[in-house]
Amino acid sequence: MPMIPPERIGIDVGGKLPLEDAIAYAASNGVSIIDIQLDTGANAVTSFDAARSHAIRRSCDHHDIRLGLHTSSAVNVAEYAPLVADAVDAYLKAYIDAAVLLGAEWIVVHAGFHFSADIPQRMRAALDRLNRMSDYADHRSVLLLLENLNKEPPNAEVHYLAHTIEEWRWFYEKLSSPALRLSFTANHAHLVPEGVAGFLAAMQLDRVHEVRLADCFRNGDEQHLNPGRGDFDFPALFNALEGSGYTGHYMNAFGSLDDMLAARRLFAGLAMD
Numbered sequence: 531m532p533m534i535p536p537e538r539i540g541i542d543v544g545g546k547l548p549l550e551d552a553i554a555y556a557a558s559n560g561v562s563i564i565d566i567q568l569d570t571g572a573n574a575v576t577s578f579d580a581a582r583s584h585a586i587r588r589s590c591d592h593h594d595i596r597l598g599l600h601t602s603s604a605v606n607v608a609e610y611a612p613l614v615a616d617a618v619d620a621y622l623k624a625y626i627d628a629a630v631l632l633g634a635e636w637i638v639v640h641a642g643f644h645f646s647a648d649i650p651q652r653m654r655a656a657l658d659r660l661n662r663m664s665d666y667a668d669h670r671s672v673l674l675l676l677e678n679l680n681k682e683p684p685n686a687e688v689h690y691l692a693h694t695i696e697e698w699r700w701f702y703e704k705l706s707s708p709a710l711r712l713s714f715t716a717n718h719a720h721l722v723p724e725g726v727a728g729f730l731a732a733m734q735l736d737r738v739h740e741v742r743l744a745d746c747f748r749n750g751d752e753q754h755l756n757p758g759r760g761d762f763d764f765p766a767l768f769n770a771l772e773g774s775g776y777t778g779h780y781m782n783a784f785g786s787l788d789d790m791l792a793a794r795r796l797f798a799g800l801a802m803d
Contacts, residue, residue: 608642
């Protein structure tokens, strides 16, 4: 099969650099896709005024860099407590507004988490919120990507929603807005019994806009290891996705910026098998 062009493989900057520096790093290293979190320090979502945002958009355009945003999974999208629930709505709307200012193409969002005794109420709160945010994003021409999150140890008090294919499907089959698509984190699928093959067989590939990558161990704990440090079968993933017609981007999410940069070349080569 043909090689995946490196320009389809991005790096997850997270909170490692201010956004302006992240764009400069990407430009100097031939990276054309990045995503970043806007939660702290110089990247706080409230810090982007019109002048700063205009400069960032111009820089992305000049260097031909596609920008995505990534919300924090620590913010509970399944929150229903008074006042706090309103704050979660405000947080997500702020990300959507920032995406408009910055020219970001997508925002990765989550379904939240539960405390075992309140799963139905949490799931309904998350679904209602994602519907509201999808409507808001649609009116602002912003794309949301619902990510499958990771499992937690069985005896943990807190568990992420949408970490199994059944829970993920429960959400995305009820979310029909054109403003909501999917971010498939392949290493999270590797942690649960369904595995990557189970997810690929069940999910709607035409709704997948992004595939996130890291190494880990089959049915193990949440880790974002550099390629080769776990037992994830990257060639099988690439062959399955590319063979099924996937044309979206991949996002490296592990190690340092330089680790993710080096892995772009490795992954492009593996896809030739």
